[in-house]
Amino acid sequence: xxxxxxxxxxxxxxxxxxxxxPDYKDVEHIKKxxxxxxxxxxxxxxxxxxxxQKALKLAIKRAxxxxxxxxxx
Amino acid sequence: MEASAPAQEEKKDLMKTKTYESMVLxxxxxxxxDWKKAKAAVTDTLAKHGATVLTCRRFxxxxxxxxxxxxxxxxxxxxxxxxxxxxxxxxxRDWELNEKVLRSLILRVEEVPAKxxxxxxxxxxxxxxxxxxPPDDMVEEEEPVAEAAPADEIMVPDLNDxxxxxxx
Numbered sequence: 001x002x003x004x005x006x007x008x009x010x011x012x013x014x015x016x017x018x019x020x021x022p023d024y025k026d027v028e029h030i031k032k033x034x035x036x037x038x039x040x041x042x043x044x045x046x047x048x049x050x051x052x053q054k055a056l057k058l059a060i061k062r063a064x065x066x067x068x069x070x071x072x073x
Numbered sequence: 074m075e076a077s078a079p080a081q082e083e084k085k086d087l088m089k090t091k092t093y094e095s096m097v098l099x100x101x102x103x104x105x106x107d108w109k110k111a112k113a114a115v116t117d118t119l120a121k122h123g124a125t126v127l128t129c130r131r132f133x134x135x136x137x138x139x140x141x142x143x144x145x146x147x148x149x150x151x152x153x154x155x156x157x158x159x160x161x162x163x164x165x166r167d168w169e170l171n172e173k174v175l176r177s178l179i180l181r182v183e184e185v186p187a188k189x190x191x192x193x194x195x196x197x198x199x200x201x202x203x204x205x206x207p208p209d210d211m212v213e214e215e216e217p218v219a220e221a222a223p224a225d226e227i228m229v230p231d232l233n234d235x236x237x238x239x240x241x
Contacts, residue, residue: 024178025096025132025151066096066176067137067147 017052024062027069034060038070092155092184095119096132097168098147098176101206104134108203114174115150118167124156127185128193134206141175146210153185 022030033046033056040060043053063069095115103111108131116126132149141147156164161179168177195201 062178062180064138066098066149066178067139067141068135070138 017049022048022052022056022059024059024066024068026059027063030056030059030063031069034069036073038072089157090155091157092127092153092182093124093161093179094182095152095154095177095179097150097152097174097178098137098141099150100142100144100173100175101134101146101148101210103173104148104203104206111148111173112150114171115152118164118171119152119154119156121167122156122160122163124154124160124164127153127155128189129153130189130193130196131203134204140212142172143212144175144210145212146206147175148206151189153182153189 020029022033024030033041035041040057043050046053046056048056060069064071097115099111099114103114112129112131116129119126129150129152132151134146134148136146137144165177165179168174
C-alpha cells in the first residue's frame, strides 16, 4: 500500500507575506522555518510564496552568519 | 529649463549617497568596560571613513548559536548610516581587523525604519542603563586528557596463574 502523503500547507495569501516578511533580525520568527537539524524547510512546509521563500532563505543565511542561528543542529 | 551646474552637482552627490544598515557583534569584555566606548568602536570607524551615522543602538546581548573567536556570548549593535560606496571596503576591513568586533554585516536599505529613531532616542536618554553582560561569555577550555600510566605501573596478569580449562 502506498504511503499516504502529507497534505500541503494551505497557501499563504499575499497579505500574510507582507505582514510576516522574513527578516534576519526577527530570529524568533525565522527559527520556526528550520528543521530539527537546522535545515531550511521547503516551500511546501513553510507555506511562503516563491519570493518570500527566497527572502526567508536570505534572512536565515544572514542570521547564521551573525551567529543568531546555527548552521547545524 | 535646465538646472544650474551647482544644483546638478548637489543632486548627483545625493544620488551617490546611500543608506546602509549594519549589524556588528561586539566582544562582551569591551561592553563590560564601558558601553560608550564599545559603541564608539563602531561609530568611530564609520565616521573615520566619511559615513554619517543616522542611528546606532544596542540590539541585543545573547548567547551565540555557535562559538565565535572563542566567545559564547556577544552584544549586537545595530547602526544605520549613509555613505558613498567607495569607502565601504575600508569599513569592512577595519572591522575585520578589529579584535573586539567578532562579526559584522552591512546591507543596503532604502530608508531607516521609523521605529529605529525612537529606539535610538530611548537609548540616548539619561534613564537608559545598559545591563551588564553575564560572565560566561568565554568558551570553556577542554580538560586535558589524563596521561597514560607508565608501563611499569600497568598491572599485567601472569598467564601462569590463570587456570585455563583443559582440553578434552
